[in-house]
Amino acid sequence: MRLSLTSFSLFLPFLCGAASLPAMHKEENVVVGKYIVEMHTSSGASTKRDGSVHKRLSNFLEERGVDHSLHKEYTSEVFTGASISVSSADNIKHLEGLEDVKAIHKVRRYARPLVTRGPSASGKSEGAFGSSVVHAMTGVDKLHEEGITGKGVTIAILDTGVDYSHPALGGGIGKGYKVVGGYDFVGDAYTGDGISNPVPDSDPIDQCSLSGHGTHVAGIIGADPKENPYNISGVAYDASILAYRVFGCDGGVEDDVLVEAMTRAYEDGADIINMSLGSGGGWSEAPTSVVAANIVAKGRIVAVAAGNEGDSDGTWYVDDPSTGTGAVSVASIQSAGYDLPHVSVVGAKYPSIPYFSWDTIPVKGTLDVYAVSIEPNGTTDACDPLPTDTPDLSNYIVILRAANCSFTTQLQNIQEFGAQYAFLGSGSAEPSIQSFKDYNGTYIRGDDAEFLVQEFAAGTDIKLALPGTVSGYKALDGGVVSSFSSVGPSYELAFKPVVAAPGGNILSTLPKGEYGILSGTSMATPYFAGSSALYLSKSGKDVKSVAKDIAFVFERTANPVEVTTGADGLVPTTVVAGAGLINVYNALYATTAISPSELLMNDTTHLKDKFTITITNNGAKDQTYKLSHTPAGTAHTVDSKFKQPLRAPLNHTTDYATVDFSTKSVKVAAGKSAKFTVTITPPEIDPVTLPVYSGFIEVTGEDNVTLHSTYMGLAASLYDDAMTLDMTDILVKADMLNYTLPTIINASSAPQLRMETYTFDVERDDYPSIEYRLAFGSPHVDIMLAGPDSNDKSVDVLGLLASWDYVNRNDGLTDGNNTMMADWMTPAYANGTTVVDGIYKVLLRVLKMNGDRTKDGDYDVWLSPTFGVQANSKSSKSTKAPSTFKWDWNWEGFF
Ligand SMILES: *[C@@H]1O[C@H](CO)[C@@H](O)[C@H](O)[C@H]1NC(C)=O
Ligand SMILES: *[C@@H]1O[C@H](CO)[C@@H](O)[C@H](O)[C@H]1NC(C)=O
Ligand SMILES: *[C@@H]1O[C@H](CO)[C@@H](O)[C@H](O)[C@H]1NC(C)=O
Ligand SMILES: *[C@@H]1O[C@H](CO)[C@@H](O)[C@H](O)[C@H]1NC(C)=O
Ligand SMILES: *[C@@H]1O[C@H](CO)[C@@H](O)[C@H](O)[C@H]1NC(C)=O
Ligand SMILES: *[C@@H]1O[C@H](CO)[C@@H](O)[C@H](O)[C@H]1NC(C)=O
Ligand SMILES: *[C@@H]1O[C@H](CO)[C@@H](O)[C@H](O)[C@H]1NC(C)=O
Ligand SMILES: *[C@@H]1O[C@H](CO)[C@@H](O)[C@H](O)[C@H]1NC(C)=O
Ligand SMILES: *[C@@H]1O[C@H](CO)[C@@H](O)[C@H](O)[C@H]1NC(C)=O
Numbered sequence: 001m002r003l004s005l006t007s008f009s010l011f012l013p014f015l016c017g018a019a020s021l022p023a024m025h026k027e028e029n030v031v032v033g034k035y036i037v038e039m040h041t042s043s044g045a046s047t048k049r050d051g052s053v054h055k056r057l058s059n060f061l062e063e064r065g066v067d068h069s070l071h072k073e074y075t076s077e078v079f080t081g082a083s084i085s086v087s088s089a090d091n092i093k094h095l096e097g098l099e100d101v102k103a104i105h106k107v108r109r110y111a112r113p114l115v116t117r118g119p120s121a122s123g124k125s126e127g128a129f130g131s132s133v134v135h136a137m138t139g140v141d142k143l144h145e146e147g148i149t150g151k152g153v154t155i156a157i158l159d160t161g162v163d164y165s166h167p168a169l170g171g172g173i174g175k176g177y178k179v180v181g182g183y184d185f186v187g188d189a190y191t192g193d194g195i196s197n198p199v200p201d202s203d204p205i206d207q208c209s210l211s212g213h214g215t216h217v218a219g220i221i222g223a224d225p226k227e228n229p230y231n232i233s234g235v236a237y238d239a240s241i242l243a244y245r246v247f248g249c250d251g252g253v254e255d256d257v258l259v260e261a262m263t264r265a266y267e268d269g270a271d272i273i274n275m276s277l278g279s280g281g282g283w284s285e286a287p288t289s290v291v292a293a294n295i296v297a298k299g300r301i302v303a304v305a306a307g308n309e310g311d312s313d314g315t316w317y318v319d320d321p322s323t324g325t326g327a328v329s330v331a332s333i334q335s336a337g338y339d340l341p342h343v344s345v346v347g348a349k350y351p352s353i354p355y356f357s358w359d360t361i362p363v364k365g366t367l368d369v370y371a372v373s374i375e376p377n378g379t380t381d382a383c384d385p386l387p388t389d390t391p392d393l394s395n396y397i398v399i400l401r402a403a404n405c406s407f408t409t410q411l412q413n414i415q416e417f418g419a420q421y422a423f424l425g426s427g428s429a430e431p432s433i434q435s436f437k438d439y440n441g442t443y444i445r446g447d448d449a450e451f452l453v454q455e456f457a458a459g460t461d462i463k464l465a466l467p468g469t470v471s472g473y474k475a476l477d478g479g480v481v482s483s484f485s486s487v488g489p490s491y492e493l494a495f496k497p498v499v500a501a502p503g504g505n506i507l508s509t510l511p512k513g514e515y516g517i518l519s520g521t522s523m524a525t526p527y528f529a530g531s532s533a534l535y536l537s538k539s540g541k542d543v544k545s546v547a548k549d550i551a552f553v554f555e556r557t558a559n560p561v562e563v564t565t566g567a568d569g570l571v572p573t574t575v576v577a578g579a580g581l582i583n584v585y586n587a588l589y590a591t592t593a594i595s596p597s598e599l600l601m602n603d604t605t606h607l608k609d610k611f612t613i614t615i616t617n618n619g620a621k622d623q624t625y626k627l628s629h630t631p632a633g634t635a636h637t638v639d640s641k642f643k644q645p646l647r648a649p650l651n652h653t654t655d656y657a658t659v660d661f662s663t664k665s666v667k668v669a670a671g672k673s674a675k676f677t678v679t680i681t682p683p684e685i686d687p688v689t690l691p692v693y694s695g696f697i698e699v700t701g702e703d704n705v706t707l708h709s710t711y712m713g714l715a716a717s718l719y720d721d722a723m724t725l726d727m728t729d730i731l732v733k734a735d736m737l738n739y740t741l742p743t744i745i746n747a748s749s750a751p752q753l754r755m756e757t758y759t760f761d762v763e764r765d766d767y768p769s770i771e772y773r774l775a776f777g778s779p780h781v782d783i784m785l786a787g788p789d790s791n792d793k794s795v796d797v798l799g800l801l802a803s804w805d806y807v808n809r810n811d812g813l814t815d816g817n818n819t820m821m822a823d824w825m826t827p828a829y830a831n832g833t834t835v836v837d838g839i840y841k842v843l844l845r846v847l848k849m850n851g852d853r854t855k856d857g858d859y860d861v862w863l864s865p866t867f868g869v870q871a872n873s874k875s876s877k878s879t880k881a882p883s884t885f886k887w888d889w890n891w892e893g894f895f
Contacts, residue, residue: 029279031194034071034085034107035092036256036287039100041080053100054082060098072256076263078294083107083256105287109192110279111252112160112213130231131223133337133472134502137479138527139585140235143534148588150236150533154180155221156270157526158261158277159214161206161245163511168228169218173203173243178222181268182243185261191251198257208249212510216518217276218243219509220526221533230358230515231339232507235530236537242270246277253277255288258321262291271536271547272301274529276522278319280309282491282777283806292324299544301536302327303529305521306497307486310648313811315575315637315690316776317645318488318496328532328551329496332485332503332524333561333581336478338433343468347461350451352468353423356431357442358507360467361397361421367464370396372414374457377450379403382410386417393419397464399452400441402427411441421466425449430476433517475505479562481576485521487637487648488575489692491777491849495598495712497578499554500561501527528554531584538588555579556597556707557586560630560696570633570652574694579710586705591619594699594707601680601713604687605720605850612677613709615699617668624667627676628698630708631656634715636689642730643688643723644775645809655683657693657711666699680711687716718849725846725860726773726810731819741819742772742844742862757868760827768867770822772844774809780847781807782859783822785829788839788866795843795863799829827871837870 039053054073061068067087074081081102086092095101135141143149162179165171170178186192187199188208206214222241225233244261246253258277265273273295279286284293292302306329307319322329341360342352355361370393372382382398383405398419400410407424414422422441426432431443455462482504488496503524510516532550539546546553558580560571579597593616601608617623633652638645662677678697685691693715696708716722731737744752747766759766770783782803787796801824810818824842827835844862851858 029109031107031109031254033087034083034254034256036081036083036105036107036259037095037101038079038081038103038105038287038290040102041077053080056100057082057095057098060095064094066094072260074259074263076267078266078298079259079263079291083259103290108255108279108286109252110255110258110277112192112247112250130339131233131507132231133339134335134506135233135235137333137336137502137581138531139583140531140534142585143588144233148534148538150239150530150537153236153271153533153536154240154242154269155236155272155274155529155533156242156244156265156268157214157217157221157274158244158246158258158265159206159217159274160208160211160247161204161214162218162241162243163206163212163215163509164243165205166215166219166509166511166513168223168232168509169215170224178224178241179218179243180240182245183264184245185257186246186248186253188249190248190253192248192253192257193251194254196248204243204245206245207511210250211247212516213276213522214243214245215511216508216516217274217522217526220506220523221274221530223509228509228515230507232509232515235527236533239530239533239537242268255286258288259291262288262295266295266298266300270300272303272529272532274526275302275304275321276520276525278305278307278322280307280313280317280808280811281320281323282316282318282808283320284323284325284490284492284494285806286320286323288321289324289327292321292327296324296326296548299547301529301532301547301550303525303532304329305525306331306488308484308520308522310485310487310576311483312647313486314645314647315487315635315650316489316491316809318486318490323490323494323496325494326548326551328528328554329488329498329578330503330521330525330528331497331500331576331578332482332519332521333500333577334475334477334480334482334504335502335506337472337474338505338507339470340473341468341470343464343466346463346465348455353444353448353464354473355423355436355442355444355468356426356433357436358433359436360470361436361442363421363466365466367395367397367421367466369399369452369456369462369464371399371453371456374453376454377401378453380405382413385413390417393417396421397466398422399425399449399456401425401449401453402446407439407441411439415440423449423452477504479581481561481572482519482521483648484519485576485648487650489712493600493602493712493714493718495574495578495600495710497576498551499528499558499578500524500581501531503527528582531582531587534584535588552595552597553587554582555710556594557583557590558708559583560632570654571630571696573632573635573650573652573692574710574712575635575637575692576648576650579708590705590707591703592617592623592625592699592701592705592707594709597709599680599697599709599711601682601711603714603716603718604682605717607682607713609680609682610677611680611709611711612675613697613699614673614675615666615668616673617670620670622667622669623701624665626665626700627661627663628700629659629695630698631693631695634683634685634691634693636691638690638775640686640688642728642733644730653691655685655691655693656695657682657713659695659697680713682713682715685715687721690721691715719851722776722849724774724776724778724848725844725862726775727860727862731773742770742864744842744864744867745769745771745821752865752867755866755868757870760825760869760871762825767823767825768842769824770842770844770864771819772822772862773819774807774846776849777809778807778846779849779851780805780853782843782845783824784843784845785835786841786843786863788841790841790843790863792863797843798840799833800831801842802830827869834872835869837868837872839866839868841866
């Protein structure tokens with residue numbers, strides 16, 4: 001048995017028994033019948049007071065006799081509108097004509113950030129762990145030494161709440177405390193599944209048994225270094241926190257709640273909004289992404305997790321709302337390491353041995369070592385009861401090597417002889433960390449255990465000096481991009497993720513006075529939020545002017561991320577690491593600025609390859625800057641055979657872009673600016689794998705500080721080369737389906753192979769479902785009814801059955817149901833007009849990337865086999881609403 005404290009924050013699959021509507025719908029995480037209506041803010045202030053747009057909205061619906069219920073009204077300058085439910089999806093169409101209406105978004109569910117925690121600790125420590133190793137990665141250590149701690153800045157945390165009663169988080173809420181306020185938008189019982197309604201209250205405490213995520217996030221920002229036994233210091237531990245609870249004790253959240261919480265955080269004056277949550281999307285048009293963009297445009301900072309789906313769902317899969325324009329989408333880097341206690345070996349020349357416990361062994365002095373067996377590389381140490389002549393082990397430190405039996409069996413057998421202290425050699429290259437006091441034992445590295453056993457066997461008089469001294473240990477994967485970190489870019493080829501911050505193996509606070517290690521972009525996001533607070537607190541907190549530029553400041557001063565183990569020596573592609581690992585010290589103190597910091601080259605059809613870069617010398621001396629180019633590895637994002645997105649880790653190739661500079665160096669007088677130009681030539685490579693090339697245009701001053709502008713482009717045309725509608729037999733090849741897609745699924749849940757007639761008897765599932773798969777996002781999908789004589793050359797379109805905008809792709813073959821299923825449950829067109837009985841086909845149209853909606857040729861299409869509709873002539877037509885809506889979409893992971 002391996003006990004592991006280190007845990008990834010896993011994402012709860014969302015189960016749903018949604019209420020249904022008699023219409024055709026199928027979309028990822030969409031709540032049937034519920035909409036966010038985004039309205040124009042006509043005349044600012046008056047709108048806010050008399051809510052007149054909302055009145056017009058209700059009047060409009062009432063005049064047309066539309067049965068609806070109003071859930072939320074949004075009256076903020078960053079979002080005006082409402083969330084409503086309508087009894088029939090067709091009714092929402094009426095609203096499209098209302099002039100106040102800017103956009104209508106379907107309400108989507110976001111799954112909760114699930115915290116998987118190993119044994120957590122509440123006891124005393126002598127400084128093991130701490131955050132000093134992590135802060136040394138980013139320069140936060142130096143800022144803390146200067147007393148820059150985020151004072152005067154307010155950060156809103158939208159999460160599972162915060163356990164503000166934790167001593168390290170101030171022990172209370174309200175004026176004078178660290179957590180200055182907040183709100184619970186949902187209540188304990190809320191699960192976001194449409195069954196439980198939000199029951200808000202004023203207390204955002206996070207103490208449910210499954211929670212803790214928000215408390216961990218809060219500790220990363222704000223843990224008080226003087227009030228915890230682990231020497232954890234929050235990145236901005238003097239900043240104020242506003243805690244907004246958007247998850248109940250279990251389950252997810254609907255995005256109309258998120259919109260409400262985001263606008264509230266804005267109205268309450270948060271300088272920075274932290275959202276360690278999200279939902280696979282990839283488009284900037286999601287309502288939460290729109291609100292994030294509006295908040296950024298007003299001069300606030302919005303930090304959002306990129307997502308934890310890199311190794312499961314692969315490329316082109318950053319989460320909403322991190323896709324919002326201007327929102328900082330944060331990728332995760334593994335912590336460089338941690339502080340661990342190291343014991344010195346007395347009586348032999350050997351380096352001090354780290355032990356992987358986050359508390360120290362409660363002994364002051366030396367202990368003799370004892371080995372239960374001495375054959376080299378033994379694998380049965382203490383798997384069986386020890387011989388009866390074994391001495392009393394209470395004053396030894398017993399060395400056990402990785403064995404064929406469980407760790408606990410080994411410990412039980414030595415405890416029979418009074419053992420109190422054990423070192424267990426780990427079978428893995430990097431032992432997992434736990435608390436010594438939970439087992440009276442702790443892992444050490446396997447080779448250290450073997451050394452101690454062999455010294456014991458040789459009869460050397462060796463002792464270990466306990467408890468040892470705490471010092472830095474470099475993790476094997478320290479500094480590299482976390483394998484789970486979601487991979488971009490966005491479908492529109494925007495720069496997502498934007499930057500990376502430490503998020504793997506982070507020790508922070510947990511509810512009820514505890515502490516634990518979690519990993520996720522959920523942890524990297526508050527690291528970035530806290531870093532922004534340090535920046536704001538020092539730069540005079542002119543938030544409005546600073547916030548819009550914050551991403552650029554951190555991008556240009558970021559450091560290239562360490563090369564992943566076993567790779568090709570190239571800096572990781574920007575689609576996993578953005579502009580690199582943030583360096584907060586340089587962000588604050590660099591006396592040079594360059595802009596722009598993002599050079600977005602788009603695809604080959606929309607190529608932008610010439611850029612003018614401005615260097616501004618804010619220092620006191622004239623400087624000559626050297627210009628250079630560091631390419632990142634080119635990432636092949638889809639496989640060449642099936643054109644399916646690839647999962648992280650991505651293979652890099654050295655086919656990178658070449659860069660021509662207008663000059664080799666640029667002299668800039670103190671206080672002045674100068675420009676140079678670059679022409680970036682994309683690599684000429686086969687576009688079939690949708691290769692993304694990227695890299696850095698570097699400017700190095702005489703002080704040896706290097707800043708960079710990051711470029712990124714696609715060496716392919718999205719229109720020509722991205723396969724949206726999947727017509728391959730990949731799912732058959734992967735043994736997930738025994739039929740090819742697209743297809744019609746009949747009442748027996750089987751593909752329709754020959755002519756069938758549907759009665760639309762929903763209780764018997766007797767309606768056609770169109771099953772298809774998107775291998776890439778599409779800006780628009782239509783399902784239309786067509787005449788029976790339609791063929792590939794000429795389609796007789798009769799009318800629209802359903803349509804969707806900005807659709808995310810299906811996931812990357814992680815399980816057997818990554819398909820879209822559009823259930824046509826009422827024999828009616830989208831506008832509500834009945835479809836008369838007869839023989840038909842359906843036409844599925846998927847708009848290609850960058851296609852023109854009005855051009856038939858810009859769609860990938862599929863025409864179904866013929867089928868019959870025989871629903872309306874039935875005399876005993878059921879008037880009951882169908883009992884269930886079929887939701888067999890694969891619910892994506894979130895955090
Ligand atoms: C605690 O952390 C600070 C920096 O955050 C570091 O300077 C100090 O050495 C640490 N203390 C121990 C006991 O590790
Ligand atoms: C024990 O295992 C290590 C690692 O596999 C190996 O290098 C070493 O030679 C082995 N020692 C003996 C005595 O077999
Ligand atoms: C550790 O050892 C002490 C002393 O023998 C014993 O009282 C305690 O129960 C042990 N703890 C565990 C977790 O085994
Ligand atoms: C790339 O070009 C397309 C088509 O003009 C546009 O929609 C998209 O926003 C562009 N992306 C970027 C990052 O400029
Ligand atoms: C990535 O590279 C490894 C090692 O060269 C190779 O085994 C693997 O098939 C490659 N993966 C893809 C998707 O090309
Ligand atoms: C910058 O680096 C160069 C070469 O590594 C070195 O000679 C020079 O002293 C450095 N300058 C400063 C200010 O650190
Ligand atoms: C396809 O699979 C289903 C169940 O997964 C099975 O019932 C059916 O017989 C299979 N069809 C064929 C043609 O193998
Ligand atoms: C609804 O759509 C169908 C098919 O396009 C069309 O024939 C019908 O006239 C429309 N009904 C209304 C009320 O617009
Ligand atoms: C979808 O996949 C998940 C995970 O593999 C599985 O639990 C679920 O039952 C599947 N749903 C359907 C409808 O096949």
